[in-house]
Amino acid sequence: AQSVSQHNHHVILSEAASLELGCNYSYGGTVNLFWYVQYPGQHLQLLLKYFSGDPLVKGIKGFEAEFIKSKFSFNLRKPSVQWSDTAEYFCAVISSNTGKLIFGQGTTLQVKP
Amino acid sequence: DTEVTQTPKHLVMGMTNKKSLKCEQHMGHRAMYWYKQKAKKPPELMFVYSYEKLSINESVPSRFSPECPNSSLLNLHLHALQPEDSALYLCASSQDNRGRTGELFFGEGSRLTVL
Numbered sequence: 430a431q432s433v434s435q436h437n438h439h440v441i442l443s444e445a446a447s448l449e450l451g452c453n454y455s456y457g458g459t460v461n462l463f464w465y466v467q468y469p470g471q472h473l474q475l476l477l478k479y480f481s482g483d484p485l486v487k488g489i490k491g492f493e494a495e496f497i498k499s500k501f502s503f504n505l506r507k508p509s510v511q512w513s514d515t516a517e518y519f520c521a522v523i524s525s526n527t528g529k530l531i532f533g534q535g536t537t538l539q540v541k542p
Numbered sequence: 543d544t545e546v547t548q549t550p551k552h553l554v555m556g557m558t559n560k561k562s563l564k565c566e567q568h569m570g571h572r573a574m575y576w577y578k579q580k581a582k583k584p585p586e587l588m589f590v591y592s593y594e595k596l597s598i599n600e601s602v603p604s605r606f607s608p609e610c611p612n613s614s615l616l617n618l619h620l621h622a623l624q625p626e627d628s629a630l631y632l633c634a635s636s637q638d639n640r641g642r643t644g645e646l647f648f649g650e651g652s653r654l655t656v657l
Contacts, residue, residue, distance in 0.1 A: 463645070473585070473632070473648040519584055529598060530575075530634075530646055532584035 431456040433522050435533035442510050443541050450505040450536050452520030462503040463521040463530070464494055473519070479503065490514070512542045545569055546649035548633050554655045557623060563652045565616040565633030574616040575646065576608060577632040585632055591616060592638065623656045630654075 436451035454460065464476040477488025484496040494505045503520060520533040546567045555561050565574065573592050577585035590598035591610040605627075607619040616633055630653050634646040 465648075472650040475645055475647075478645055517582075527598075528573075528590060528592070529587055531587070535582075535584050537582075 431522065431524055431527065431529065431531050433520055433531055433533035435518075435520050435536050437536045438534065439537045439539070441539045441541065444512055445509045446540075448505070448507040448510050448514075448538070450518055450520075450538075452503045452505065452533055453501050454503070454520075454522045455501065456522060456524050459525045461523045461525070462494075462496060463523070464488065464492070464503075464505050465519045465521055465532075467517040467519065469516065476505070476518075510538075510540050512540045514538060515540045546633055546635055546647050548631075548649035548652050550652055551650065552653050552655075554657065555620065555623065556657050557625075559623075560619070560621045562620065563618040563631055563633075563654070565618075565649060566614055567635040567647070568614055569635060569647065570613075571635035571637050571647070572613060573636045573638050574610060575632075575634040575636075576606075576616070576618055577634065577648075579630040579632055579651070589618075620654070623654075625656050628654055628656045 432455045434453045462479040465473045466476050467473050476492050477486050477494055479486045479496045487493045492507050494503055496503050518536045521530050523530040549564045575590050576588040578588055579585040587600050588602045589608045594610045605622045609617040630651040632651045633649040636646045
């Protein structure tokens with residue numbers, strides 16, 4: 430069955446620290462990969478996406494993610510976080526066979542000013 | 543601002559009530575989705591409509607009844623709900639549901655409380 434696993438459930442960082450959030454998926458077919466962010470009290474927003482091509486993708490607000498096919502991973506990174514990055518981060522995978530977008534459990538990021 | 547509009551933003555209903563959640567998009571998308579999100583949990587897929595036809599039902603109880611009157615509208619009819627159905631209900635749309643574009647655009651959600 431298709432599944433998405435996020436390793437970090439709650440991350441606390443100080444401003445200017447570097448961020449890496451892990452994401453692994455289990456589906457072996459053709460997949461598209463996403464990171465969504467949900468700021469407190471707001472709707473889900475797309476941070477970045479990978480469909481094909483360069484495995485290093487850049488998104489909004491200085492975020493980037495690297496797709497490593499051999500590791501079934503799609504980790505999210507940011508060199509220097511800001512207090513405004515405090516939010517819930519969801520990795521998500523959609524299979525071209527099922528058409529279902531499945532989310533990981535989410536990581537709560539708290540950035541201390 | 544999201545281009546997927548959901549109404550109402552908040553809804554409180556009793557277990558014997560019948561109510562509906564509404565979702566609208568004008569991006570020309572042909573796939574629309576209902577997700578349920580409990581606090582501190584990821585969204586869980588409920589239904590997918592593709593070209594106005596129900597294509598995925600994730601074994602959702604029949605007290606939730608989706609409807610897609612046209613390509614821009616998606617409804618979720620609620621009847622005889624239980625308190626554990628209290629959650630944020632998210633609507634989303636995408637160009638199609640086969641992942642070829644894959645990006646889902648989410649509404650702000652309808653927060654449902656069942657008493």
